[in-house]
Amino acid sequence: MKFAYGSSDFRGMIKEGSFYIDRTDKIPLLEGSKSQLFIRPRRFGKSLLLSMLENYYDVSKKDEFDQLFGHLAIGKNPTELRNSYFILKLDFSCVDPTGTVDQIRRSLFDHINVMIEGFERGYKYKGFEIPKITINYENALFSLQSLAKAVAATPYPIYLLIDEYDNFANTVMMGVQMLDKEFWQHGQRYQSLVHEQGPLRTFFKTVKALTTSTMFDRVFITGVSPVVMSDITSGYNVAKNIYFEPEFNNLCGFTQNEVEEVISYIAGSCGFEEKESKVKEAAGLMKTYYNGYKFCYKKHDYIYNPTLSIYFFEQFQKYCEYPRKMLDANLAADESKLEYIARLPNGRDLLFTLMEKNQEVVIAEIQDRFGIYDMLNDSSQDYTFLASFLYYFGVLTISDDTETLKSSLKVPNMVMKSLYVDKICRMLLPIPAERDEGKWAAELVYQKGDIAPLCRFIEDKYFKVFANRDYRWANELTVKTAFLTLLYNDLLYIMDSEPEIDRRYADLTMIIRPDKRHGKIFDVLIEFKFVPLKSVRIKDAQMTGEQAKNLTKEELNQLPQIVGSLEDGGHQVAEYGKQLEEKYGNLRLHKFVVVALGFERVCFKKIDDK
Numbered sequence: 343m344k345f346a347y348g349s350s351d352f353r354g355m356i357k358e359g360s361f362y363i364d365r366t367d368k369i370p371l372l373e374g375s376k377s378q379l380f381i382r383p384r385r386f387g388k389s390l391l392l393s394m395l396e397n398y399y400d401v402s403k404k405d406e407f408d409q410l411f412g413h414l415a416i417g418k419n420p421t422e423l424r425n426s427y428f429i430l431k432l433d434f435s436c437v438d439p440t441g442t443v444d445q446i447r448r449s450l451f452d453h454i455n456v457m458i459e460g461f462e463r464g465y466k467y468k469g470f471e472i473p474k475i476t477i478n479y480e481n482a483l484f485s486l487q488s489l490a491k492a493v494a495a496t497p498y499p500i501y502l503l504i505d506e507y508d509n510f511a512n513t514v515m516m517g518v519q520m521l522d523k524e525f526w527q528h529g530q531r532y533q534s535l536v537h538e539q540g541p542l543r544t545f546f547k548t549v550k551a552l553t554t555s556t557m558f559d560r561v562f563i564t565g566v567s568p569v570v571m572s573d574i575t576s577g578y579n580v581a582k583n584i585y586f587e588p589e590f591n592n593l594c595g596f597t598q599n600e601v602e603e604v605i606s607y608i609a610g611s612c613g614f615e616e617k618e619s620k621v622k623e624a625a626g627l628m629k630t631y632y633n634g635y636k637f638c639y640k641k642h643d644y645i646y647n648p649t650l651s652i653y654f655f656e657q658f659q660k661y662c663e664y665p666r667k668m669l670d671a672n673l674a675a676d677e678s679k680l681e682y683i684a685r686l687p688n689g690r691d692l693l694f695t696l697m698e699k700n701q702e703v704v705i706a707e708i709q710d711r712f713g714i715y716d717m718l719n720d721s722s723q724d725y726t727f728l729a730s731f732l733y734y735f736g737v738l739t740i741s742d743d744t745e746t747l748k749s750s751l752k753v754p755n756m757v758m759k760s761l762y763v764d765k766i767c768r769m770l771l772p773i774p775a776e777r778d779e780g781k782w783a784a785e786l787v788y789q790k791g792d793i794a795p796l797c798r799f800i801e802d803k804y805f806k807v808f809a810n811r812d813y814r815w816a817n818e819l820t821v822k823t824a825f826l827t828l829l830y831n832d833l834l835y836i837m838d839s840e841p842e843i844d845r846r847y848a849d850l851t852m853i854i855r856p857d858k859r860h861g862k863i864f865d866v867l868i869e870f871k872f873v874p875l876k877s878v879r880i881k882d883a884q885m886t887g888e889q890a891k892n893l894t895k896e897e898l899n900q901l902p903q904i905v906g907s908l909e910d911g912g913h914q915v916a917e918y919g920k921q922l923e924e925k926y927g928n929l930r931l932h933k934f935v936v937v938a939l940g941f942e943r944v945c946f947k948k949i950d951d952k
Contacts, residue, residue, distance in 0.1 A: 343607060345656040348649070350389035353397050356410050361652070363600055365391065366416035368593050369398060372584075373421060377553055377561040379507075379571060380593070381585040382637070383736025385649040387594040388564040392431065392503045395562060399427040399501050402468045427501035427559065428470075428493055430461055435506040443534045447541040451482035454545075458485050472496060483548045490557035499559035502549065508565040536573040546578035553580060567734040572711040583710065588638040595635060595645035601628055604655055612662035623856050624664065628654055630836055631668045634754030636740045647736075650757060664857045668832055669757050679735045680765040683728055692728050693766055696738075697823045701753035701762075704744055705729050708751075737761070760832050767827035770807045779803075784828040788835075788852060788863045791932040797944040800824050805941045821938040822849050822870045829866070834858050851918075853926060865931045867922060869915040871907035875940040878903055890942035898945055904937055908947045911935030915949050 346360040355362050372378065372395075382388050397403055397410055404425035411417035416424075438449040455477055462475050473492040478484040493500050535542045552558040563581060565571075571578065584590055605624045606617070614620040632650045636642055650670055657665040683689035696703055709730040729751050732738040737758055741750040753759050771777045780803065783795040804824045830837055835852040852866035878885040878901060898904060915933045923929055933949040 343604070343611075343655075343659060345652050345659070347652050347656050350387075350393050352390060352393035353403075353406075353410060355390075361604070361655070363596055363648070364414045365593055366394065366398070366411060366414045368590065369395075369416050370421055371589055372562070373423060375582040375584075376559065377563075377581045379563045379565070379568075379581040379583050379585070380590070381565055381568060381583075381734060382594050383635075383647075383734070384566055385647065386736070387648045389433075389505055391594055392505050392562065392564060395501075396429050396431055396503060398424055399560075400429045401425050401427060401498050402465060402470070426498065428461070428465060428496070428498050429501050429503065430457065430489070431503040431505070432457055433505040434509040437509060439509060443540070446535060450541055450545065451479075454482035455479060455485050458482075458489050461489065470496070470498075483544060486548055487552070490552050494557055500557065501560045501562070502553075502558050504561070504563045506565060507563045508567055508570040533573075536570065536577075542570065543574045543577040546574050550578050550580055567731070568710055569712065586638055586708075586710075588640045588642055591636065591638045591642045592645050595648055596651050597643055597645055598625075598629070598633070601625065601633075601646055601651060605658070608655065608659045608662075611659065614662075624658065627664060627668075627836075627856065631756045631832070634739060634752075635736065639740060639743065639749070644739075644754075647755075647757075664855070666833070669760060677761055677765065679732065679737055680761060683732065684765060684769060686728065688725060689728055690769065692725060693762060693769075694820075694823065696753060697762055697766055697826065701759065702741060702750055703729050703738070703752075704748050704750050707749055708733055708740075756832055756837065759837070760830065763827050763830040766823065767830075770804065770824075770827065776803055780828040784831075787829060787932075788831075788866050791864055791948070793868075793934050793936070793946050793948070796825070796828065797936065797946050799828075801942075801944045805944075819870075821872055821936070821944075825868065825870070825936065826850060834861070834863060835866075851922065853922070853929070859928075863930075865922075865926075865929045867915055867919055867931055867933045869911040869918070869933075869935050871911050871935065871937040873901075873903045873907055873937060873939045875942070878939070885940075887940060887942050890939050893943065895945075898939065898943055901939070904939065904945060907937045908935050908945070911937065912947060912949050919949070 344358060344360040346355045346358070349355055349360070352362075354360075380388070380391075397406075398416065403410070407420075407425060408417065411420070432454065434450075434453075437446070437453050439446055441449075458475060459477060462472060465472055473495050475492045476485065476488040478488075490500065534540055537543065549558065549561065553561055561581070568583070571581065602621065602625050605628070606621050609617045609620045609624065628646070628651065632646045632654070633644050635645050635647065650668075653670040654665055654668075657663070680693065684693060692703065703725065705726045707726070709726060712727060712730065729738060733740070733751055736754070738751040739754040741752040744750050753762060767777060767780075771780060780796075780799050783799045786792045786795050800821075826837075829850070829852065831852070834855060835858075836855055838851045838853070849870045850866075850868040854861070854863060854865055875885045875887065875890060878890075880889060893901075899908075912935050915935055919931055919933050922931065935947045935949065936944060937946070938944050
C-alpha cells in the first residue's frame with residue numbers, strides 16, 4: 343500500500359495507486375448550492391478535497407474520467423456536471439501576508455495574475471479556444487473580469503476554487519508571539535485589508551459580482567475559521583456555510599471502520615502471528631491519539647485526523663512497528679493557537695479549566711461569526727469566543743449537548759492534550775532549568791517507583807505559583823494538574839487523567855504503550871486528595887499557610903484530615919488497581935495516594951497490595 347503523506351494531488355495519487363479514502367459520494371450533495379464555504383482545521387485534507395473537485399469538474403480531464411473516477415463511488419453514477427467547467431484555482435497560502443498593505447496587495451494580485459496566465463496557457467495548450475485575456479499587472483481584479491468575459495464567449499462556465507482563503511487572518515494569529523504593540527499594528531494592517539476598499543474585500547466583492555452575474559457558475563472556498571468571511575461582511579455574503587452540516591462531518595477525515603481496514607491490511611502484510619490481537623492493539627492506540635473529532639451537533643461518529651493517521655500507517659507499514667513519536671511535527675504549529683489564548687485575559691483560566699475538569703468546556707453555542715476586532719478586543723473575549731476559536735483550529739471539538747442543551751466542547755485526543763499540558767507547564771514554570779528539574783523528578787516515579795522527589799518539587803516550586811490562585815477554586819483537580827504537567831509522557835505512556843473504572847474514576851493513570859512494555863519502566867496509578875487549610879484548626883483557629891509550612895513531616899502525617907484522606911485514597915487506589923489489572927493484564931503497577939494540604943504541603947503513601 344502506497345501512502346502519499348502530505349500530498350494534496352488527487353490525480354497523482356490515483357495514477358500512482360496511492361492510498362485514498364473515497365469521498366466522491368459527497369459530490370452530488372455538494373452540487374446542492376453554487377457557492378459554498380467549508381471550514382476544517384489545518385492538516386485535515388481540505389486541499390486534497392479541492393484537488394478531487396478540480397479533477398472531477400475540469401473539462402480538460404474528460405478523457406481521464408474513467409481512469410481517475412471509474413473505481414470510485416461517483417464513477418459508477420456520475421452527475422451531469424462532470425467535466426463541464428473551466429477551473430480557476432487560487433491558493434491564498436501562496437500569498438505573502440507580511441509587509442505593508444501595498445506589498446500584500448501586490449502579492450495577492452501577482453498570485454491571481456499568475457493563475458490566470460496559467461489558466462489561459464493551459465487550456466489553449468489543450469486545444470480550447472478562449473478569446474484573449476487581458477492581464478493587468480497593477481490590478482488583478484481587472485484581469486479577473488477580463489477572464490470572465492473571455493470565458494463567457496465559450497460553451498463552458500468557470501468553477502472557482504479558493505484554498506486557505508483566511509491565510510491572512512491566520513498570520514495575524516501568529517502575531518501573538520510579537521510584542522503587544524507590534525500585535526496591534528499587525529491587526530490594524532489586517533483591518534486595512536478587509537475594510538471597504540481593502541484588497542481582500544474588493545477581491546471578494548468582484549467574485550460576488552461575477553458569481554451573481556453567472557460568469558462564475560460555482561465557487562467552493564476552504565479555510566480554517568470564519569474570521570475573514572465575518573470581516574468582509576457584505577463583500578461576499580452569498581456563500582453557504584456547510585461546515586456544521588452532518589452529511590459533511592466526514593468529508594475530510596477517516597472513520598473508525600476505514601482506519602481498522604488499513605490496520606488489518608498492514609498487520610497482514612507484516613505477518614504478525616496473532617493478527618486480530620495486533621489489529622485491536624493498533625486500532626486502540628490510534629483511537630486514543632488521533633480520533634475524537636466531530637464537526638456537527640447531531641449524533642455522528644467521531645473521525646480521525648487524516649494527516650496523523652497516514653503518518654501512523656506509513657511508519658507502521660515500513661517498520662512493522664508503531665511510530666516512536668505519535669505527534670507528527672507538522673501538527674506542532676497548533677501550539678501557537680494556545681499561545682494566543684494564553685495571552686488573553688480569560689485564556690489562562692480556560693486552559694486550566696480544560697485540564698482540571700475532564701478536558702471539557704460548556705458554552706451556549708459555537709460562534710460562527712467573529713472577526714479580527716473580537717480577537718483584539720478584550721471585551722469580546724469571553725469563554726464562548728475563546729472556546730469557539732479553539733474549535734475552529736481543531737484544538738477543541740464538539741462533544742455532546744448538555745442536559746440544558748448547551749454545547750459541550752472537549753479536547754479531542756491525546757495528541758492535542760499533549761499540547762495543552764506542555765503549554766500549561768511552560769506557563770507555570772517559565773524557567774527551563776526548573777522545568778527540567780521537575781521532569782527529572784517525574785521520571786523517578788515511573789523509572790524507580792519513587793514519588794518523593796516529585797512531591798518535594800511540587801511543594802517547593804509549583805505551589806509558589808498556585809498559591810497566587812484564588813483558594814475558592816483550589817481542589818484536588820488543581821493539584822492533579824500540577825503533577826500531570828510533569829508526568830505527562832506520550833512517548834512511553836497512554837496517559838489518562840480520569841479513566842472510568844467500574845463506573846468510578848481514577849485521578850491519573852499511566853499505562854505503558856503496548857510497544858514500549860519491553861522497557862524497564864512501571865505503570866503508574868495516582869489518587870489525589872486535597873485538604874483545605876480552613877478544614878484544619880489549631881487551638882480553635884483556622885490553620886494559616888505559614889503554620890502549614892512550619893509543620894514537620896511527622897506533624898503533617900499525624901493531622902486527622904491527612905490520615906483520613908490517605909486512608910480513603912488507599913482504599914480507592916487499591917480497588918482501581920484491581921480493575922486496571924483486569925482490563926490490561928500483566929501490569930507493573932505502582933500505586934500512590936497524594937494528599938495536598940492547601941497549596942503549602944504535600945504528603946504521599948505508596949500502596950502495597952500485600
